[in-house]
Structures are given as C-alpha cells and as structure tokens.
Amino acid sequence: MSTSRRRKIEEEFIEAKNNWDLEKLYVDLASAKGKALTPVEKKFLRGLLCGFSPAEIASKVYKTRSSSTVRVYLSNGLYKYIEEMLSRQAPDFIKVKNWSRVTQLLEKAGYKKVWLQIESGTLNTTFSKTKAQEIANNKSTPMQDWGEAVDTSIFYGRKKELTQVEKWILQEKVRLVVLLGMGGIGKTTFSVRLAELLKDNFDFIVWRSLRFAASPEVIFEQILEVISPESFTKGQSISRSISQLVSCLRSTRSLIILDHVDSILYSNSNIEVQEYTEVLSAKTSAIANSNINVNNLNVPSIQYLPGYEAFGELIQRLGESQHQSCLLLTSREKPQEIAALEGNTLPVRSLKLTGLNQLQTKEILELKGFATVNLEESQQIMQRYAGNPLFIKLAATAIHELFAGKIDEFLQQETVVFGGIRSCLDEQFNRLSVVEKQIMYLLAINGDFDLKKLQKNLMLRVSQRLTLEAVELLQRRSLLETDESSFSLTPVLKEYLIEKLIEENLKFSRDEAGSLLFAHTIFEKQLKNHLKVSRLNTEL
Structure with a gap:
C-alpha cells in the first residue's frame, strides 16, 4: 500500500x-487478534466509534449504500x-x-475518554464548550441503517407528494403510510428521498x-x-419480536420503511382460472351450457x-396501536x-403515485443522453407511458439502440x-383473476365504463357482487384510473391489453368460434374499431 493511500485511510x-x-484499543484488540489490526480494520473501528452504521461507513468509504462488504x-x-x-x-462471554x-x-x-470531571461540585475547566457541543451533537445524531436503499442523487419532481x-407524518402524526402505484412509477426512490428529508426528526x-x-x-x-x-434475543419467537417492535416504536421516535411489500403478497386465483379456462377456450355455446355456477365463485x-x-x-398492530413512530410501506x-x-x-393513510409531467419527462430524456428534446416529443413520450419513469427510461434506451x-x-x-x-406489465397482469382480466379488456376497448355498464357488458354473466369485488381489487392493485364514478386505463395499459387481445385472437384463429375475442360480439366490434383508430389492424 502506498504511503499516500495509507495516510488517507x-x-x-x-x-x-x-x-x-484509540491507541489503547488498537493494542488490546491486536492482543485479542494475535497480530496488529490492519489499516482498514482500524478505519472501520473508528467509523463505528463515530456512531456510523455499516451502511453509512460504506457510503463514506466506498460511495455506495450497499453495506454488505462492510x-x-x-x-x-x-x-x-x-x-x-x-x-x-469479564467473567462471562461478551x-x-x-x-x-x-x-x-x-x-x-x-475505552471512552472522560471529558466531564466533577471537582468540588464544579466542572473541570479543561472541558471546553466546543467539546460539550460536539458530544451533544453526537448524542442527537439519529441511528440510520439504509440497507440496500437506492441512490436518490437524481430525483424527478414529486415536490407536492x-x-x-x-x-402527514410530522404535523398530523400519521403512524402508518402506504405508497401505492404501478411498477416503475418510482415508489422505492420516493421512499428513500422522503426518509432522507425526515431523518433529523x-x-x-x-x-x-x-x-x-x-x-x-x-x-x-x-x-x-x-x-x-x-x-x-437471537432466535426468539415471531410473536415476541412483533411485541418488542411495537413496544420500541412506542418508546422511541423511529421511521421504519419496508419497500416492495407486493413481493410477499399473492392472489390465489388458480382454481378460478382453471375452472374458467375450458369455458373460455370452448365454443360460445359452452358458456351457456357450462355446469359452472359463476355466482358461487369469488374474486x-x-x-x-x-x-x-x-x-x-405487524402492520395491523402498528395501524391500530398508539405510538410515536411511523411505518412506511x-x-x-x-x-x-x-x-x-x-x-x-x-x-393510517395511503397515497397513489401517478406519472411525471412533461418537463420531468424531458429532464429524464436529456439525462439519458438526448441533447435536444422538443416539447412536443417529450409530451408524446409522457402521454404514451403515462409519465412512468421506468418506462420512459427503457424507451429512451431503445431509441438510442434501435x-x-x-x-x-x-x-x-x-x-x-x-x-x-412488457415484462413489467406481464408480471402485474398475470396476478389477475379471469373476471379482473375481462374488466381490463373491456376498459381497453371502450375507453371507460361505469359500474352499471361493466356489469352489462361482461362476457361471463357474473353477479354484481363479483363485479364490484373485481373492480375494488383492480383499484387496490393500482391498475385503474378513476374519474368520479367511471373507470379507465392509462394509455400504456390500453396498448398492452390490445396487443394481448390480438395475440389471443391469432392463437385461436383456426377456430374463430372458440376465440376469447369472438366469444362475445362486443369484443369483436369494439376491437376492430379500436384497431382502425390505433392503426393496429394491419397486425391483426
């Protein structure tokens, strides 16, 4: 190792x-190790003694939030x-x-130096005000563990949100917040930026x-x-850990962020899909003649x-219990x-994140390497992808490469x-039940529907209860846009679903009567009209 590098460490x-x-610590630890500490070991020790977490040490030393190496x-x-x-x-193992x-x-x-010494009821004069302030500052510094949090040095908009x-969190003392939105909309980055803004509280x-x-x-x-x-205590029961967490969040002011909660969620629609598959892939008459009682099925x-x-x-208890902390999902x-x-x-509050605006879309494109982006181009990109930052970045890469x-x-x-x-949308669409998918297809074809029209035009004659449950579930999945009492889809979702319908039609083209598309007249008529408008009829 060079002298300059060693000096820097x-x-x-x-x-x-x-x-x-430090010198006494280095000597005693070297004795325990059996040889001298390395410069890197001494550096990490000093970082811990300054009150930095492994993630903060990694950020300062390696310029990354990933703390795995440290x-x-x-x-x-x-x-x-x-x-x-x-x-x-000590007499016992530590x-x-x-x-x-x-x-x-x-x-x-x-091993800690004692700056405060009481002599005849007064403070030792060697203790300076500067040192007192330094210790006070160290005591007030919050403990932070950022795990694998993403870098937010580049952040677009979201000032209002x-x-x-x-x-909500600081003034109204909200104790549980859920950030919702489609994949790629920026929930993870938003959560990190928010935590960075709130960390001193x-x-x-x-x-x-x-x-x-x-x-x-x-x-x-x-x-x-x-x-x-x-x-x-390591290895303790889950219930004890939950109780301890609730107790700690009452006695301390803590901000806990759990990202990607949808990764541990699922919808058990396998039985429903299996039962409906035969009906949907058979001839139209099979729907009427089927023995399946659709009113007995649940979304x-x-x-x-x-x-x-x-x-x-944990979520239930932290939402119901009084405490001074906040859980953000x-x-x-x-x-x-x-x-x-x-x-x-x-x-307890929830916020659905929506897309970025035109100027923020233009900023993304410029950061992706486009020297000149006019307002009309950024407007069209923004509208096509509903301001979804991930989709805009992926499209920008494709524009460069293709x-x-x-x-x-x-x-x-x-x-x-x-x-x-496509992969991102597939991941969300594949979680849906058949009734949810039908509602999505209808909205893609017709633009928007209210609940009454949805119930009337669904191919499978399901109960109103089932329709309401399916629409509610689609809303909870962040897939529907609402305007008073009507529901619609973003442009990118419409395009995705139309392509899915085209593929479905081609798949069953040898047996038109058995096609999912042509099993009901509204699908055939509205899809053809939509394809003409969207200039997608050539693909069909």
Whole structure:
C-alpha cells in the first residue's frame, strides 16, 4: 500500500480520537487478534466509534449504500476481536450482537475518554464548550441503517407528494403510510428521498427491501438490532419480536420503511382460472351450457404468501396501536389490513403515485443522453407511458439502440409496449383473476365504463357482487384510473391489453368460434374499431 493511500485511510473517521483512547484499543484488540489490526480494520473501528452504521461507513468509504462488504468485514473480523478482548476482562462471554452495541460495550470497558470531571461540585475547566457541543451533537445524531436503499442523487419532481406525506407524518402524526402505484412509477426512490428529508426528526431510521422476500424473522431481527439491541434475543419467537417492535416504536421516535411489500403478497386465483379456462377456450355455446355456477365463485383477495403472515400482523398492530413512530410501506398492491384502517383524517393513510409531467419527462430524456428534446416529443413520450419513469427510461434506451437516437422515428412506428416494459406489465397482469382480466379488456376497448355498464357488458354473466369485488381489487392493485364514478386505463395499459387481445385472437384463429375475442360480439366490434383508430389492424 502506498504511503499516500495509507495516510488517507488513517485520516478517515479520525475524529474518533477526540472521544476514544484509540491507541489503547488498537493494542488490546491486536492482543485479542494475535497480530496488529490492519489499516482498514482500524478505519472501520473508528467509523463505528463515530456512531456510523455499516451502511453509512460504506457510503463514506466506498460511495455506495450497499453495506454488505462492510458487514462481512465486521462480522468475520472486528466483532470477534472485540468479543475476545472484552471476554478476557469479564467473567462471562461478551457477545457483539450488532454494530450499535460496539460503542456501548467499549464505553463500559473504559475505552471512552472522560471529558466531564466533577471537582468540588464544579466542572473541570479543561472541558471546553466546543467539546460539550460536539458530544451533544453526537448524542442527537439519529441511528440510520439504509440497507440496500437506492441512490436518490437524481430525483424527478414529486415536490407536492413529498410535502403532503411529510405533513402527514410530522404535523398530523400519521403512524402508518402506504405508497401505492404501478411498477416503475418510482415508489422505492420516493421512499428513500422522503426518509432522507425526515431523518433529523427521528431517533432511528431503518430502510429494508422485501423485493427478494426476506423472511419476517430476518427483517424483524434486523430492525430490533438497530432500535433495541439490548432487549433482542437471537432466535426468539415471531410473536415476541412483533411485541418488542411495537413496544420500541412506542418508546422511541423511529421511521421504519419496508419497500416492495407486493413481493410477499399473492392472489390465489388458480382454481378460478382453471375452472374458467375450458369455458373460455370452448365454443360460445359452452358458456351457456357450462355446469359452472359463476355466482358461487369469488374474486380472490390479496393475501400474504405462506410464512409471511407475520408482516400482516405487524402492520395491523402498528395501524391500530398508539405510538410515536411511523411505518412506511411501498407496494403495487394495497395490503388487506390497510383498507379497514385508513382514512383522510385517520392515523393510517395511503397515497397513489401517478406519472411525471412533461418537463420531468424531458429532464429524464436529456439525462439519458438526448441533447435536444422538443416539447412536443417529450409530451408524446409522457402521454404514451403515462409519465412512468421506468418506462420512459427503457424507451429512451431503445431509441438510442434501435433508432439511432431519433425520437421522431420511434414515435412514428407506434409500438409502445416491448422488452422490459412488457415484462413489467406481464408480471402485474398475470396476478389477475379471469373476471379482473375481462374488466381490463373491456376498459381497453371502450375507453371507460361505469359500474352499471361493466356489469352489462361482461362476457361471463357474473353477479354484481363479483363485479364490484373485481373492480375494488383492480383499484387496490393500482391498475385503474378513476374519474368520479367511471373507470379507465392509462394509455400504456390500453396498448398492452390490445396487443394481448390480438395475440389471443391469432392463437385461436383456426377456430374463430372458440376465440376469447369472438366469444362475445362486443369484443369483436369494439376491437376492430379500436384497431382502425390505433392503426393496429394491419397486425391483426
């Protein structure tokens, strides 16, 4: 290692020497390790002593929010040395459960410098006001664990929404907030930016993603290790962890963010799909002659995956109980508990994020490398993708790669849904029941419907109750646009569904009578009209 590089490492988190006896620590830890600490180990130790979490150390050292490298380094090395060193000094084995316990243990062991000394009832004059202020500032610094939170250095708009949720949490003391929206709309980035804005108002900040369906045991353990390491016992029951979390959120001011909650949700529609498949793929007369009693079927509710029900219990209890903290969830679908708890004047609220505007769309395109974007082009891109930031970015990449960066040529070819955009929409559409899909198809063809028209035009003569439940479920899945009493779809969803219908028709083209499209006259007539208007009849 070069001298300059070593000097730089030694200077990082050097402020730790103001409050800690570093030299003694280095010597004692080297004795426990069996050899001297490395410069990197000393740096990470100083970071912990300054009150930084592994995620914050990673951010300062490696310029990333991913704390995995630092966590592994600490768990496999430094924590073990500290345990060995302290266990030599105590009658019992000392366990470092998490990063926040390091400073507590080392302070009890006498490694922290004592600046305050009482002599004859007065303060030692060597204690300066500067040091007093420094310690006060360190005590007021919130503990933050950002997990795998995304970078928000580039953030588009959302000023109104951020202000609204900030008001809910800080002024109106809302204790549970759910951010809803289609995939790609920006819920994750919004949650991180919001937490960054609110961090000085909380004692603890914990951000966790459920995208890869981490178990409730793991997530609850990680949260408790941050906000209450002393009371947590590894391997304890789920119910005890939930009770401890509720208790801790009452006694502290904490902000807990759980991202991608939809990853642990599902709708059990397999039975319904199987029963309807034969009817829909058979001849039209089969619908009338079928023995299936559609009025006895239910639209499946949104449930938790087996083994993840504990998240629902936590959400329920934090929504019902009084506490001074806030739980923030992001999801494509609204958990069942929220519907009964939320209200405009209640301490549980939900906010559906919508698309970005024209100027923000133009900003994305420019950041994606388009030197000149006129207002008309950005307006068309915004309208086609309903301002969905992810879809706009994916489209911008395709324009560069397939159309030599010419936005006008991309707009002329009319294809809207492809590649990653199609995959994202497929993921949401495949979760729907047959009745939900039929409603989506009808809205794509007809533009909008009220509940009465929906009930009248559904191909399968289901009950009004089933229709209402299906529409309610589509709303909770963030797929419907509402205007007073009517429902509609965004342009990108319409295009996606029309393409699905075309594919369905081609699939059954050898047996027109058995086609899903032509099993009902409204599908045939309205689809042809829509295809003419959209210039998609050539594909058909």
